[in-house]
Amino acid sequence: MTATRDKFGRPIVVVTGMGIVTSLGAGKTDNWKKLTAGESGIRTITRFPTDGLKTTMAGTIDFVAVEPFSSTDLSERLADIATEEAIAQSAIGSKGEFPGPLFLAVAPVEVEWPQRLELGRATGQTDIDYDALLRVSGGGRFKPYHRRFLFGSVADYLAGKFGTKGSPISLSTACASGATAIQLGVEAIRRGEADAALCVATEGTVNPEALVRFSLLSALSTHNEPPQAASKPFSKNRDGFVMAEGAGALVLESYEAAMARGARILGVVAGCGELTDSFHRTRSSPDGKPIIGCVRKTLADAGMTSEQVDYINAHGTATPENDKMEYLGISAVFGERAKQIPVSSNKSMVGHTISAAGAVEAIFSLLTLEHQRIPPTINYEIPDPAIPFDVVPNTARDARVTAVMSNSFGFGGQNASLILTREPL
Amino acid sequence: MTETKSSSPGSAEVWITGIGLATSLGEGLDANWDALNARRINVDQKGFAPYIVHPFAPVNLDAQIPKKGDQRQMEAWQRIGTYAAGLALASAGVKGNKEILGRMDMVIAAGGGERDLAVDCNILNLEAKGNCAPGFLNERLMNDLRPTLFLAQLSNLLAGNIAIVHGVSGTSRTFMGEEAASIDAARIALARIAGGQSDIALIGGSQNGERKDLLVLYEYADFNLKDKFVPVWARQENPGFALGSAGAFLVIESRAHAEARGAKPYARLTNVIADLARRKHPGEVTQSLQQLWSKLGKLEGKGAIITGATGAEPVTSEERAFLSQHADFAVRATGTMFGHTMETQFPLGLGLAALSISRSALFPPNDPTGLEIEMPQPPTQIIVVGAGHWRGEGMALVEAVK
Numbered sequence: 105m106t107a108t109r110d111k112f113g114r115p116i117v118v119v120t121g122m123g124i125v126t127s128l129g130a131g132k133t134d135n136w137k138k139l140t141a142g143e144s145g146i147r148t149i150t151r152f153p154t155d156g157l158k159t160t161m162a163g164t165i166d167f168v169a170v171e172p173f174s175s176t177d178l179s180e181r182l183a184d185i186a187t188e189e190a191i192a193q194s195a196i197g198s199k200g201e202f203p204g205p206l207f208l209a210v211a212p213v214e215v216e217w218p219q220r221l222e223l224g225r226a227t228g229q230t231d232i233d234y235d236a237l238l239r240v241s242g243g244g245r246f247k248p249y250h251r252r253f254l255f256g257s258v259a260d261y262l263a264g265k266f267g268t269k270g271s272p273i274s275l276s277t278a279c280a281s282g283a284t285a286i287q288l289g290v291e292a293i294r295r296g297e298a299d300a301a302l303c304v305a306t307e308g309t310v311n312p313e314a315l316v317r318f319s320l321l322s323a324l325s326t327h328n329e330p331p332q333a334a335s336k337p338f339s340k341n342r343d344g345f346v347m348a349e350g351a352g353a354l355v356l357e358s359y360e361a362a363m364a365r366g367a368r369i370l371g372v373v374a375g376c377g378e379l380t381d382s383f384h385r386t387r388s389s390p391d392g393k394p395i396i397g398c399v400r401k402t403l404a405d406a407g408m409t410s411e412q413v414d415y416i417n418a419h420g421t422a423t424p425e426n427d428k429m430e431y432l433g434i435s436a437v438f439g440e441r442a443k444q445i446p447v448s449s450n451k452s453m454v455g456h457t458i459s460a461a462g463a464v465e466a467i468f469s470l471l472t473l474e475h476q477r478i479p480p481t482i483n484y485e486i487p488d489p490a491i492p493f494d495v496v497p498n499t500a501r502d503a504r505v506t507a508v509m510s511n512s513f514g515f516g517g518q519n520a521s522l523i524l525t526r527e528p529l
Numbered sequence: 530m531t532e533t534k535s536s537s538p539g540s541a542e543v544w545i546t547g548i549g550l551a552t553s554l555g556e557g558l559d560a561n562w563d564a565l566n567a568r569r570i571n572v573d574q575k576g577f578a579p580y581i582v583h584p585f586a587p588v589n590l591d592a593q594i595p596k597k598g599d600q601r602q603m604e605a606w607q608r609i610g611t612y613a614a615g616l617a618l619a620s621a622g623v624k625g626n627k628e629i630l631g632r633m634d635m636v637i638a639a640g641g642g643e644r645d646l647a648v649d650c651n652i653l654n655l656e657a658k659g660n661c662a663p664g665f666l667n668e669r670l671m672n673d674l675r676p677t678l679f680l681a682q683l684s685n686l687l688a689g690n691i692a693i694v695h696g697v698s699g700t701s702r703t704f705m706g707e708e709a710a711s712i713d714a715a716r717i718a719l720a721r722i723a724g725g726q727s728d729i730a731l732i733g734g735s736q737n738g739e740r741k742d743l744l745v746l747y748e749y750a751d752f753n754l755k756d757k758f759v760p761v762w763a764r765q766e767n768p769g770f771a772l773g774s775a776g777a778f779l780v781i782e783s784r785a786h787a788e789a790r791g792a793k794p795y796a797r798l799t800n801v802i803a804d805l806a807r808r809k810h811p812g813e814v815t816q817s818l819q820q821l822w823s824k825l826g827k828l829e830g831k832g833a834i835i836t837g838a839t840g841a842e843p844v845t846s847e848e849r850a851f852l853s854q855h856a857d858f859a860v861r862a863t864g865t866m867f868g869h870t871m872e873t874q875f876p877l878g879l880g881l882a883a884l885s886i887s888r889s890a891l892f893p894p895n896d897p898t899g900l901e902i903e904m905p906q907p908p909t910q911i912i913v914v915g916a917g918h919w920r921g922e923g924m925a926l927v928e929a930v931k
Contacts, residue, residue, distance in 0.1 A: 155664025224653035250750035256706025271803035516689030
């Protein structure tokens, strides 16, 4: 066994490039500064009228112009910006030639209301049905919408621009998507299929129907004023998550390939794990077994014990259910240490970037390792006695951090966790 | 571009041990096999005229989705898929086996987004009549959308429903991206098993073709077959695809895992490879398919090809040019018999390839142009081809177990 392989004989997978966009800003520098200052990116929605909505705030990204707006166009732009930053930092390949596959976490794509209304108007009728829409859809007038609203369209664009190799994979595992994209990259490198992988996760979904959908499931915070105080993970008065936009991109490489080209190593993806919950479409199994199993599988994949993890970057959505279940799962695995180990939620500041969250939070975890500073959980004013985590309340904290666990738990029973370390173990 | 590498040499042999088909031709292997041999095709040329779709053949949903509450939580595409997934698990002999299901991988190719057409049209009409106050759209959506419709639209909730209904709860990954998604689902599941990262996986997809909202998406670029049904190879003058309705799922596992539990194989899944031609210039798809062919593995002559060719252009003509270089192979286009089931077409092809090998016969041609030829000898190798209507090319090699 050489030093480029882990204790299981698999190639060690390292991170050599990272790019990020969130409601806090574009780029690692700006994001890290604001995140560790405890700033919130949540604001009142101005992109569309919010009359009649119960939730009127979100972590929108308004500094990236997309006109006319579609969530898929914004997702593509955000992914593009994050990927540019990641590849530039990694200095891998050459312009337009990334030497490996693309794994993209992206929200399910669909025709959106501006385009549907445009089609409706094209009928010139006031008794529109789908037959009428179909009659005006063809003939070339709306041809770009076919490409735009294919599920594979964002990956197709990124693969073309960055020159990734082979068939790009677009995936959705709900709120765990970003972690799954990283996991697919890790697995491909471990199998020896690739020396490098581009793992991107993006979310641009703050539009009226998406907001209404989550609102109808009673998943969103309605704490609209002030919007910065809406996302309250682990607090007793938490009342739901806050939708947010963002993107994260990571260049993964085998340690061997990265060292061979003299790349700067930003961190190691030491382990990944996933376990499906078959209990309910939106709720976790009350016994927490799938979360517990997911965390244990991740530790086992990294060949580590829970004692070796010294910070948990929580899923921490601030829904009553998630935060309770996350404590149950972590305390079952970490025992008494669950009350001592720092556990903070980036979502208190950037909101829940849904498909992107797993990658965005993996990047924040790697920045935590780099800066040896733990970002806080803000809006933590009323502790929930049922969740006695050390949430790093309201203020960032310097700490010695060698290994971070980042958790993602989503609708449809999707649980995925990652363990990130500074150095190969 | 270089193709994505598949499993490494010397890696674990992977078998197809379960096949679940619920299609426009019926449910189960026998019903589909009999229909293929009778050259029966189920198309609806009136209900969506001028468009043509292949309607789903009714099934007794209770047989695979026993709880009515579960059925109500799904839209048709999820019900079709959850049903077919149950058939595949039963076919593999693992249905209800909690120990195996609890560690089974699931890699699903999914679309999603089934709309509530009445809600959409009501909003469009109110808007056309001058309702344009701020918040008008919000108010209608808040009042008119069923709270659980979202869950029936989410791509990853096909996998979620399969987990809930059938208990498949090892890992769960949903790939999106039309035809290529299912090629990659098979490719990744195979690579994981071949590489020792997994023992057993459920792969597949489903589509409900009886959807006007889906027709709109493809009509934007004039991809729908109109006016008259003709087989895939006879559509050059009037190109397009007829949306199909099907669920197609496979259980694949390592030979060692199958043998240890006494499972019999339908066939071996030897290789799955995929690529993405940019399609900026004529001939790129032909070239991409030819390159994939050269990397599939050792091919005997006079084999068979099951293709998901769509009938859309220019890709179908490009694929025809590729096929003409392998004229000794018996070709079957599933698009003729089943319509274009998008994410489901590739697992459907894999399932039919494994079924043909296990039954020592290829089903007969169904093609007036003569491109599809008879195959008198039992197939031992079948190449499954998928070239997406817009993007993505892939291929699999399915072989008899030696």
